[in-house]
Amino acid sequence: MKKIIFLIMLGLSCHGFGQTDEEMLKQIYKSALLEGKSYDWLKTLSVDIGGRLSGSLNAERAVNWGKAELDELGLDKVWLQPVMVPKWVRGAKEFAYIKASSGETTNVNICALGGSVATNPLGVTANVVEVKNFEALKALGEAGLKGKIVFYNRPMQADLINTFEAYGGCVDQRYMGAVEAAKYGAAGVIVRSMTLNIDNLPHAGSMTYGELPVSKRIPSAAISTKDANLLSSMLNLDSSLQFYFKQNCKQLDDVKSYNVIGEITGSQYPNDYIIVGGHLDSWDLGDGSHDDGAGIVQSMEVLRLFKLLKIKPKHSIRVVMFMNEENGLRGAKAYAKAATEKGETHVMSLESDSGGFTPRGFSFDCTDATFNKVLSWKPLFKPYLIHYFEKGGTGADVGPLKTSTNATAGLRPDSQRYFDHHHAANDTFDAVNKRELELGAASMAALVYLFDTHGL
């Protein structure tokens, strides 16, 4: 009799928390590592398609590819969600040099920042004022800045362990640098690239002119860290040197694009959604492998693993390939708006947009009760060395879906190498490791499985 009760208990534990979860996670990781498709997908998206800035032909190709691949998976629904996106084009390659008082010139590596205006066709030549922050800018005022090129050179803080924190502490220079400098009549803005590496690569990224009238807008470019160090040291010796740059970028009219969405419809709560996603657009200098090709193929892989392992989810599980995260977030806003209009409940929305490196865990925005539930799952992840479960900061694309009761989450891969590649020409397929990418996909599938099984 004792034996029977024991066997019943064993049976029960297989259907509740415990055995089944552990076993299911094992199957998920095993399948992702032995039969994964994320790496092959990434190769196509990165190498065959390439960089895919919103509104570009490549972004359109990526949309078509994404839909076709989802169609292949045998999901319950696959569709395109239209969204108007900004179309900024880089034009002919930028060009810049430092001209010493002696007349000698040194070429440096720059790239126009996303959203920037062009220089005039002959380029801008001006003296340079180096600043570390907006307070220093304000102190210099119009007297010190009019007609000058403002050079923002505050480096990312290398002693912060989380490189995203270091990025957060610097990115105001890139995003707001031009609008702040324009207030004082500056002629242009050069910003130190947002990376901890010292190399020759300029790193792109978005910037804003805020409410600045078109006539007041000044061109804004990123300079490689090596050249930023060079410019700074040359300025120390020769404060009257001049900087020349020429860029040909342009903001065109908005164009129509799409979020790509696929769904496995839930067996018990078909109108309650758990979504996984990343962004399909990328900057144009590299091929967007880490940012965010990795997040796209990992999200696709989650649904593929559910199909492969014949997991029939209770909630509807969607993969969402958001368009235009980089310079507008239009896809995320359109998706959230449609969800609200249709009365869809988004239980948990998981984003992967921090690179395809070894996963360390997840961040969450959710209630304390949900977070405590998540913490109770921690032991299930231990065999996979997933240890990071913290509140706060999930992702840009899932942000608009947040409510007071639901959960959003972000995959947190190892961050050490991310900004070596971020928005630069070396964000390429060869910088992604197959196993690291697959472990991220498996971790996401595991989290989705647990939320689907146990709810909020």
Place this chain on the structure above:
Amino acid sequence: MKKIIFLIMLGLSCHGFGQTDEEMLKQIYKSALLEGKSYDWLKTLSVDIGGRLSGSLNAERAVNWGKAELDELGLDKVWLQPVMVPKWVRGAKEFAYIKASSGETTNVNICALGGSVATNPLGVTANVVEVKNFEALKALGEAGLKGKIVFYNRPMQADLINTFEAYGGCVDQRYMGAVEAAKYGAAGVIVRSMTLNIDNLPHAGSMTYGELPVSKRIPSAAISTKDANLLSSMLNLDSSLQFYFKQNCKQLDDVKSYNVIGEITGSQYPNDYIIVGGHLDSWDLGDGSHDDGAGIVQSMEVLRLFKLLKIKPKHSIRVVMFMNEENGLRGAKAYAKAATEKGETHVMSLESDSGGFTPRGFSFDCTDATFNKVLSWKPLFKPYLIHYFEKGGTGADVGPLKTSTNATAGLRPDSQRYFDHHHAANDTFDAVNKRELELGAASMAALVYLFDTHGL
């Protein structure tokens, strides 16, 4: 009064466990990331010196470099500890091809395994028998194997999260493959490279002939995983194909080399030692950046950080650059023997020999009491995302120092990329990330600091 007691308690906590440890770890990580020298050191060791197989000229150059750098640090003692090491030389580059029954040949990538004999000067040509393990070999017996080339092709298991475990599950093919196959009169041995990547690089590594008389020794080489897959699929279609290989390696007489040792003498327990080390020798195909240049420069950095931060250790802290880990472990044995002879107590011996990737934690061989103490330090490491503290498996070089009461430990970096580079031509400086290397050095310094402060 309450306030005074509170202040006294606060004061106490600054000198015991708590505030001071937390603050010291912060300083250690900050210094390692902002003023670290490990990456520059590694550049010299890897790029200027390069691969440094025991007994080679480069190994000698590495010894001289190591001693000179330690001399620069202003330690209390720096010395060379003589040790006789094996000298195996690769000779002219190996060469191999598959010859189909049709006569068509396909070149493949091989490298002689460390310790192997050469083929005869004209090379070996023979039919190939593919096996996955020694059981299959035994089943084939002399009838199936005499005069044949045995092709060991059991891949590393990709669904194991820890790649070292996958390596451990395969390496018997490389180490024992020749001695096992020679029992049945095989003409030679070709072993699938020990990596999870599918690429063209053969991975070197040591092998043994055990007690096999010289006359019975057969040549043994590693083949790249891509070529292993090719050979296997060709064998399926054409079982009578032939394999040709020629290698020119040679085991010479032992030569004199050195462990390089530096010490900060302890203020309270000068004859009780805490050591940090890695191995100075490497395989010859790459420049040994991950295996184990990283461990060498991280260990040097521990003592440099102690000096920089003016930490006066209670125990004597030594850096030991072990010679000949790869094909003999002679340095480790010589160090342990000398320690025993001098009656030195080795309290804790920490090895870094798992690559210069993001550190995840440490493994320990120690008493339960010591391990519980280590676990109590876990919260101190949380800000640095160091989470892995497990018992078992520390390192080859610290192994001979283990007693029933002391502790040995191994740094455990992220393992996903390690075997992509291990013993191959792409174990090079560019594959090491500066921050990841520095975080490893800081973690080691932190652990040494805690053991020095709180004992076993």
